[in-house]
């Protein structure tokens with residue numbers, strides 16, 4: 075055992091002394107964010123973080139060379155939660171199947187004991203984990219109310235609901251995660267609410283590169299527009315700009331002669347409200363993903379995620395896959411990122427807190443930025459009132475708002491599979507394995523026994539993802555670095571529930587920016603490490619392609 079203490083990071087990039095009332099945040103630069111002295115108190119977390127002690131659990135060299143800890147791994151290389159007997163059971167049930175003549179045992183229950191067997195209709199993504207207690211059900215309902223709550227601008231007579239913005243993308247979580255499902259690009263009159271652009275520039279100096287190498291930041295925001303483009307603002311303030319998409323047709327001929335026309339998007343911003351953006355800032359479009367099964371993903375053991383990682387492709391199968399490494403917002407601890415399209419958040423709480431601040435402009439105890447994503451250069455924005463009510467707490471969303479919304483997000487149930495015994499589905503499943511899809515879309519895991527929430531513990535789950543980052547080629551690239559993810563890398567999207575997209579959201583737009591209009595287009599956009607699998611799909615007969623799609627529809 076040996077301990078490594080991470081150096082205390084500089085408090086601000088410029089080395090200023092900031093107002094003691096300004097919050098400190100491990101992943102952000104409060105001065106660049108234009109933090110104003112905080113009227114509330116208690117939100118300042120001076121010195122609360124950064125005695126980062128990394129437990130070096132084993133001397134194995136097997137793990138992620140990207141962790142520069144002198145060859146020592148900071149994560150366990152085998153399951154720390156299981157006795158040898160359970161370990162054997164887990165290995166046996168998670169082994170890839172070779173029998174496609176019938177469904178596998180427990181395959182129906184994609185989310186293990188948490189799976190919902192409710193009847194399939196537009197609300198099928200909105201049920202709670204089937205195995206939570208009655209008390210937890212009440213908590214879920216309170217969380218649901220907050221997830222759908224429309225925040226209003228300050229000052230307002232409904233003080234517990236104000237604090238929106240001043241810049242924002244939407245007024246509620248639910249506005250983007252429509253029916254707890256996915257958003258869509260602006261389309262045929264539909265607005266751009268459930269989609270936005272992340273803004274970031276790479277490190278410019280050695281000092282900034284060191285900050286990234288130590289995972290203290292994932293990239294740097296635009297000096298004026300911050301971390302994302304907010305296309306809405308409270309009355310009296312101009313919005314930051316408007317997302318513009320232009321599509322270009324891209325015909326692709328499949329092996330059997332069928333032509334599929336993909337649409338290649340290009341993104342720009344019009345009506346910039348605060349002057350030009352910095353020249354090296356990239357735009358990364360993101361559509362809100364579905365919300366199901368999140369707590370189960372959080373309960374996958376690190377060792378199981380790392381077992382699939384092969385960053386140097388030592389097995390030579392053309393598929394590498396690396397774990398995202400990010401810091402927990404509150405503790406600063408180094409963790410494996412799992413959430414977001416670049417796996418930039420390690421926990422649902424961190425992802426939810428970022429959403430409050432960045433998407434809605436609501437401060438939380440973990441991210442106490444009352445002016446949301448406003449920056450120093452946006453003085454009009456910083457001059458707007460905020461929604462902090464000292465009577466209610468030091469931030470706009472004081473406890474228990476964030477814990478309740480987090481609990482809700484953790485417990486949206488994965489629906490049971492459909493038609494798993496149908497000949498077409500089984501045939502499609504076999505083709506899915508044969509084409510190499512399962513190399514990244516890992517069918518199954520058994521969650522950790524010591525999961526924080528009992529409902530998520532020791533469940534056999536079928537997310538069809540390895541939650542690792544893969545180079546997906548130039549076609550899907552956004553050119554934006556996010557921590558260890560480069561501009562061509564994306565986290566494998568879980569596929570559970572994908573066949574219910576039409577039922578829940580009334581559309582079939584897929585991929586991180588909704589460019590694919592159906593499953594076939596989604597697969598044909600795969601490149602880079604997935605090129606071989608994509609080519610295998612493109613060379614199938616029409617009938618076999620249909621079977622593979624039938625399988626995806628049954629997920």
Ligand code: HEC
Pocket residue numbers: 221243244245246247248249250251267268269270272360361362363364365368412413414415416422425426429430433434479480483
């Ligand atoms: C403006 C639209 C928008 C709003 C509002 C929004 N989200 Fe999201 N959400 C997204 C997008 C886009 C992503 C993908 C993020 C990324 O990759 O950067 C996401 C991702 C997530 C994820 C991770 C999903 C995954 O598969 O990894 C969670 C959890 C989440 N949001 C929760 C929330 C909560 C809780 C709220 C309300 C506090 C919220 N979101 C509000 C658009 C939104």
Ligand code: HEC
Pocket residue numbers: 393415506509510511512513514515544546550564565566567568569572583584585586587593596597600603604607608611626
């Ligand atoms: C090298 C890893 C890899 C392989 C192999 C791979 N995928 Fe993917 N898949 C991904 C990643 C990463 C994404 C997310 C890409 C994005 O959003 O831009 C994705 C996204 C998808 C989506 C869209 C999911 C959504 O929610 O929008 C579908 C459908 C899909 N893959 C199916 C397949 C099929 C079918 C195969 C085999 C023919 C396959 N994939 C092979 C990594 C892979």
